[in-house]
Amino acid sequence: MINTAEKKENRLFIRVIGRISDVKDQNAIDRQFEGSSCDPDITQCMTMNVPVLAEDTYKDLKDTISTMAEVFCPPDQEFFHPNAPLNPAGSKSCKPYSKEDWASAISAFCRFQPDRDHPDPKASPYVIADGYCPTNLVVQVIPVDNESAALDLYMECLDRFSQGERDFAEQIPESYLENDTAFLCPDGTLFSRAEAAADAGYDTGMEISFRDLMSGDYELPAPAAESHMKPGA
Incomplete structure (x- = not known):
């Protein structure tokens, strides 16, 4: 049961749901969710392919996500297509997601991992000749203050528990564990x-x-x- 009365959480929740070993390899793209139990189609979620290098830290990854968010979903954006990701019309407050909302979500991203650790030590090096970073992490931004999105995430959790999974705490908000x-x-x-x-x-x-x-x-x-x-x- 979703206890909406007790939830006190960030409006956005960010997690890694997949990995692309080489963004120019269609086979790698087709396998991006291989081994993942996360639902990539949560209501109103936004998905970003975030480039990562072996030497990058979680702090670097957070900075990259922050920069990409500014480009793809500017804070306080007021006009959205009805089916656009992160449309605030479906949220409890109906207010656009602010810089503070993004900052809180990015701060809580991978909350069990020290900022100095490396999220993908096996990532491929930057290809200078082609000017691109082959390895990308698939990052999902979920508007958890949207009832439909919250229900989608709840049902994902219920299914994973039913399948015997017990080690995905970092892939859901802390408030889900508590409430x-x-x-x-x-x-x-x-x-x-x-x-x-x-x-x-x-x-x-x-x-x-x-x-x-x-x-x-x-x-x-x-x-x-x-x-x-x-x-x-």
Whole structure:
């Protein structure tokens, strides 16, 4: 269940969802999401191919994202095509995303990684002859204050938990770990809420936080006790 009342988070969330080993190689482009469980089609998200070199640090990567954001989605932009990425019309405030919104999101990007570490030590070197950086990281910007986008990301999380994933905390906002929950049934099946579980025929279970699901530190709820007593006994 998405707990929108408790969410206190940045309006934008940024994460890496793929990698292109060589942007001039169509086969590499076709495989950009290989091994990724992230949904590349979240409502109103913006996707950027961000060049990266082996010697680049996370700080360098953040600076590059900041520069690209200024070009592709200028802060406080007021006019958007209805289907354009990051259209603020679908957000809670309907206000354009500001420099502060971008700065907060970029600051939280890859929040578990020290700025001095290298995001892609195996990235290819810059090709001087052709003037380009072959290796690009596919970076997704999600407007998490948009209800449809928030639901898309929630359902992605639920699916990943259901598939047994437990190590993607950095790919979702901290507030999702703190505030969002699922409904866990005795056989380990997950639903968004108790009503959905009941509709599927489950008569017992428990609410569990995303943080507990991520840590794996929980026990399955006991199945409902079957009673063979006659009514009124």
